[in-house]
Amino acid sequence: MLSTPVSEPAPHLNYKPELLSPAGNWECARAAVANGADAIYFGMPRFNARLRADNFTEEDLPELMTFLHKHGVRGYCAFNTLIFTGEIEDAEKQLKLLESAGVDAVIIQDLGLSRIVKACTPKLHLHASTQMTITSPEGLRFARKLGLDLAVLSRELSLRELAAFPKPDENALPLEVFVHGALCVAYSGQCLTSESLGRRSANRGECAQACRMPYELVVDGELRDLGDKRYLLSPQDLAAVNEIPELIKLGVRSFKIEGRLKTPEYVAAVTQVYRKAMDAAFAEMAGLPHGEAFSAKDKYALEMTFSRGLFSGWMHGVNHQELVGAKYAKKRGPFVGEVLYVDRDAVELTDFATPLKPGDGVVFENPSDTNREQGGYLYGVHENWIEFQRGKIDFRIVKPGTRVFKTSDMALEKELQASFKGDIAIRKRLELHLRVSGMIGAPLVLEALDAAQQVTARVESAMPLDVARNRPLTREGLQSQLERLGGTPYELRHLDVSLPDNAILPVSELNRLRRDLVEKLEQGINAATSIEVKSATTAAEMLAAVPKPRAPIASPVLHVLCRNMEQIEAALDANVQRMYVDFEDIRLYSDAVRLVRESGRDGLIFLATPRIQKAREDGFFKLIARAEPDGVLIRNLGAIEFFANAGLRMTGDFSLNVANPLTAEFLIESGLEQCTISYDLNIEQVLDLLKGAPPEWFEITLHQHMPMFHMEHCVFASFMSNGKSFLDCGRPCEKHNVKLRDRVGMEHPLKADVGCRNTLFNAVAQTGALFFQDLMNVGLRHYRVELLEETGRETAHIISTYQGLLSGRTSGVSLHQALKAQSQLGVTTGTLRQGDFR
Known part of the structure; x- marks a missing residue:
């Protein structure tokens, strides 16, 4: 018998990274396949983080997967939302549907759902979503216990930080990074802004894009003049095309393009550009001839199809002067020039930085209100003059000096559309x-x-x-x-x-x-x-195996989170049984522990970890351990194993996103004593969770200023200094009290943590006091109050009020009324409100 290879690939890599493109609808899927994607990711009408995309239906799946596999392209379903207790069986049905349709993998945020994938749908590969907030090798090692086949890392990681992750071999988990598209200013999986302000959870696919809204900077009570900078939380778009060769060398296995809400022309252009860059990098490594990896024409295509300005993001570390331009938050194409002279239906510009022709679209920038900008299609182009159809532009509000951007190019659009219209050639056989x-x-x-x-x-x-x-x-x-x-x-x-x-x-x-x-x-x-696949178990059986709630015998316990020494002293005076301490400067943690120990009180002190931990930041953990607290408030996956080995008691915070009994069971089995219930749940969903697992596993935050944005972007450095990072910013965060004023006049406090990451807190506190009796009735006994900027006197009042609630001396209604009268801004029932549409 003869066995002869017809042809062989060049052996310069023992693996070939994939290019993963977004597909919000059929046309986008075709655009991705036609222009060189190795895989696409898409969503279904439920359980995906882009519910505003067209998405694919159950009826679409067979045809979609046949189309993809015929072209040698893989299909991944984004299943990347938190799953509530009452939704688990529906989620399992959708997983089985995806498995039977031949979907290659699911992209998952929820830890409990990840367990269901491995147990109930074994044919599906399991990819950890960026919503799982994996930011360090330690966090990756912990998440890998779920049986992951690939992990999508957070977008805030630099090339240097990526180098700290294990390289791909038979033991290392394959890694995926975003290389292009919109950057969320907040860490994925950690943004509660839409939830806090509008009951539209980003962890449920309903992001309201509050980061793209205008804000004003209030410093020490005074409005700071920032000129035409109003979009303080809106980053430029990520474009890491020039980093492709280095990312390949670092062992990244999948390069992901953001954009399930974008047009098919965008998908076609970006996929085409990155396919070309990746192929050039492969050829370079093999010593083969290749063309230019990234040309001016490629950059133009990226800018024209969608751009808020292109930047390398965090690939080269933080650069707080570049990441957020702050002048606009919507699409801007290439810069054309500035207005020199305004005439009737025409303007003269400076020399064109970008060529224009009749039929192209332009916009005249209006930084004071980007929703009222003038723009339209060109009627004529004559030297440095551009002409519009009569009456189409209100030139009374276009002034000399106004910047002009090119927003559309019909010729480019037709060229891109031609790439995916009609029959698509099979590129990858x-x-x-x-x-x-x-x-x-x-x-x-x-x-x-x-x-x-x-x-x-x-x-x-x-x-x-x-x-x-x-x-x-x-x-x-x-x-x-x-x-x-x-x-x-x-x-x-x-x-x-x-x-x-x-x-x-x-x-x-x-x-x-x-x-x-x-x-x-x-x-x-x-x-x-x-395909009909029968698994060894079902989600219902997994839920049934979770330990059942027992009749509670203990009295309710109040825990208080303090953010300064004055609040700790007030909590000690109030005989609080457990204090969580969350300082911006964790070097002061040992002083806090000493204060509690020397008080002679019986109260326990738990120290909070940073919300994010990156590679080489385990020094923060060591500092916490050296302070010798009674326990630790765990805020990231990487901390769990470290503190379990340190022998310290652990409570999981809200940032671990516990929304169902299976997630809670996994974390409790990993060493946590209690889990803080996710802030994404309303009261009905909280009660469902508490009925599905032992209530002693859980703690709920009854009072807090919701932490909305948690971000690598430092507003202090960006708008109060000329520094790129903490090395040269002058640390304005340590000298000033800063708030961001939103469009309705609310002033939200901004705080920096030990890692220079910023958290924006809701100006208005929320309380769950109205639902206290319901929570008691299902057995919950651990309740938390979180302080923010309260004085010692205000702290004492809040603690006393909630102690009265827990002891039965006051009702939830009375407490709510008392706090609303006490607080200048008032108190709301916030995210726990009943009747939530989610």
Whole structure:
């Protein structure tokens, strides 16, 4: 038997990273496939973080996966929202649907849902979403216990920080990073702004894009004049095309493009540009000739299809002077020039930085109100003059000096549309290994084999092999006929021949066999849409195995989170049983522990970890451990293993996103005593959770100023200094009290933590006091009050008020009324309100 490879790839890499493109609808899926994507990711109408995309339906799935697999492209379903207790069985049904349709992987945020994927839908690969907030090798190591097949890392990681992750081998988990698209200013999975301000949870796919709204900077009670900078939380878009070679060297296995809400033209352009850059990088590594990796034309295509300004994001570390331009928050194409002179229906510009032609679209910038900008399509272009159709532009509000941007190019749009309209050529063919065998007087057998040499399709000739008189079948002749696979998804890579030397079969019969074999193989692709897989367990069985709630016997306990020494002293005076301490400067933690110990009180002190931990930041953990607290408030996955090994008691904070019993069970089994219930749950969902697992596993925050944005972007450094990072910013965060004023006049406090990360807190406190009795009735006994900027006197009043609630001396209604009268800004029931539409 002969075994001859038809062709072999260059062996410069033992793996080839994939290019992963977004698909919010069918046209975007076609655009991605036509322009070089190795895989696409898409969502369904439920359980995905882009509910405003068109998304795909149950009826779409078979056709979508057949289309993708025919073109050698993988399909991943974004299943990246938190799952509430009452939704678990519906989520399992959707997972089984995806598995039966042949979906290659699901992208998951919820820890409990990840467990269901591995137990109930074993054919699905499991990818950790960036919403899981994996920011360090320690966090990755912990999350890997879920059985991950790939992890999508947070976008805030630099090349240097990525280098700290294990390189891909048989033991290391493959990693995926975002390389292009919109940057959320807050860490994915940690943004509660839409939830806090509008009951539209980003963790549930309903982001209201509050980061793209205008804000004013209030410093020490005075409005700071920032000129035309109003969009203080709106980053430029990520464009890491020039970092592709370095990312490949770092071992990144998947390059992800953001954009499930973008147009198919955007998907086509960005996929095309990154395909070209990746292919050039592969060729460079193999020592093969290649063209320019990234040209001016490529940059133009990226800017025209969607751009808020292009920047390398955090790839080279923080640069607080570059990340957020702050002058606009919506699409801006390439800069054209500034207005010199305004005439009737025409303006004169400075020399064009970007060419213009009739039919192109432009916008005249209006930093004071980007919703009232003038712009339109060009009627004529004459030297430095641009002309519009009469009456289309209100030139009374266009002044000399106004910047002009190009927003559309119909010729480019038509070129991009042509790439995915009509039939799409099969770019990435599936490799075929064929085996030809037979004996004289018996049919010729043609078989397709998979990588394990198992037969995947088999056909036989309608006539027997005969003895050749002059031109017997040869391997070369068979290869010439069987490799004619144009128009199919296949290419011949190996051919094994086991025939007598003198066998013959008509060429017409060989061609028929080839066509029949391809048809059977394609039927096999289509058959993936009807796979029925039976798992060893079900989600209902997993829920039933969670320990059941026991009749509570303990009295309710009040825990208080303090952010300064004055608040700690007030809590000690009030005989609080457990204090959580969350200082911006964690070097003061040892002083806080000493204060509690020397007070002679019995209260416990737990120290809070930073909300984010990156590579080489375990020094923060060591400092906390050296302070010798009674326990730790755990805010990131990387901290769990460290403090479990340190032998300290652990409570998981809200940032671990506990929304269902399976997530809670996983974290409790990992060493946590209690889990703080996610702030994404309303009271009905909280009660469902407490009925599905022991209430002693949980703690709820009854009073707080909701932490809305948590971000690597430092507003202090960006707008109160000329510094790029903490090394040269002058630390204005330590000298000033800063708030951000929103469009309705609310002033939200801004705080920096030990890692120079900023948190913006809601100006208005929320209380769950109205639901206290409901929580008591289902057995919850651990309640928390979180302080922010309260004085010692205000702290004492708040603690006393809630102690009265827990002891039964006051009702939830009375407490709510008392706090609302006491607070200048008032108190709301916030995210716990009943009747939530989510």
